Amino acid sequence: xxxxxxxxxxxxxxxxxxxxxxxxxxxxxxxxxxxxxxxxxxxxxxxxxxxxxxxxxxxxxxxxxxxxxxxxxxxxxxxxxxxxxxxxxxxxxxxxxxxxxxxxxxxxxxxx
Amino acid sequence: xxxxxxxxxxxxxxxxxxxxxxxxxxxxxxxxxxxxxxxxxxxxxxxxxxxxxxxxxxxxxxxxxxxxxxxxxxxxxxxxxxxxxxxxxxxxxxxxxxxxxxxxxxxxxxxx
Numbered sequence: 522x523x524x525x526x527x528x529x530x531x532x533x534x535x536x537x538x539x540x541x542x543x544x545x546x547x548x549x550x551x552x553x554x555x556x557x558x559x560x561x562x563x564x565x566x567x568x569x570x571x572x573x574x575x576x577x578x579x580x581x582x583x584x585x586x587x588x589x590x591x592x593x594x595x596x597x598x599x600x601x602x603x604x605x606x607x608x609x610x611x612x613x614x615x616x617x618x619x620x621x622x623x624x625x626x627x628x629x630x631x632x633x
Numbered sequence: 634x635x636x637x638x639x640x641x642x643x644x645x646x647x648x649x650x651x652x653x654x655x656x657x658x659x660x661x662x663x664x665x666x667x668x669x670x671x672x673x674x675x676x677x678x679x680x681x682x683x684x685x686x687x688x689x690x691x692x693x694x695x696x697x698x699x700x701x702x703x704x705x706x707x708x709x710x711x712x713x714x715x716x717x718x719x720x721x722x723x724x725x726x727x728x729x730x731x732x733x734x735x736x737x738x739x740x741x742x743x744x745x
Contacts, residue, residue: 561737562737563721563735563736563737563738564721564723564733564735565735566732566733566734569732571731580734611675611676615731618663618731619664619681619683619725620681621666621678622666622676622678622731622733624668624676624677625675626674626675627675
């Protein structure tokens with residue numbers, strides 16, 4: 522049982538390049554989330570998808586787009602990467618209300 | 634914006650001692666969750682406490698919630714070196730989206 526799988530684990534980009542971060546869960550969860558974690562800042566919500574076919578902005582959505590491809594997969598796209606987007610990105614999922622979120626191991630992204 | 638604030642921000646103790654971490658938050662919540670993060674890894678869920686609960690236990694972990702003071706505490710008893718990690722509280726607001734707002738985290742070091 523893999524849980525939440527994120528790819529890639531590491532990536533280095535140049536400013537202006539585009540990239541898609543992939544996330545897949547095998548727990549049949551309805552809701553999926555993308556967070557970024559910066560030193561000393563905890564996790565901040567970028568976008569979330571409460572159910573298949575819906576997406577909504579979180580606290581820090583600027584510069585990102587998302588796609589809920591199906592119930593299992595939720596991708597995060599950087600159209601034109603900026604150094605301020607250097608961070609560790611985490612995907613998470615949950616099934617119902619009052620249930621914990623399950624996290625992937627993260628994607629470490631550096632933008633030069 | 635950060636909702637929860639952990640206190641202290643860092644704690645260093647000896648193996649066998651108890652560790653207490655506090656979390657304060659600002660708005661009404663549906664539940665409060667505690668997570669652990671080992672260096673370079675994703676977050677692992679520890680305990681979820683609902684807004685109508687006052688205390689929960691899980692093994693060596695005890696969580697309390699005081700909604701009148703908008704605060705929670707996590708107690709780890711008989712700490713072990715393996716408990717060394719960062720700990721985060723996160724709050725889910727009312728409304729059912731299960732969006733989590735994380736605190737900045739607290740670094741616990743347990744010395745053998």
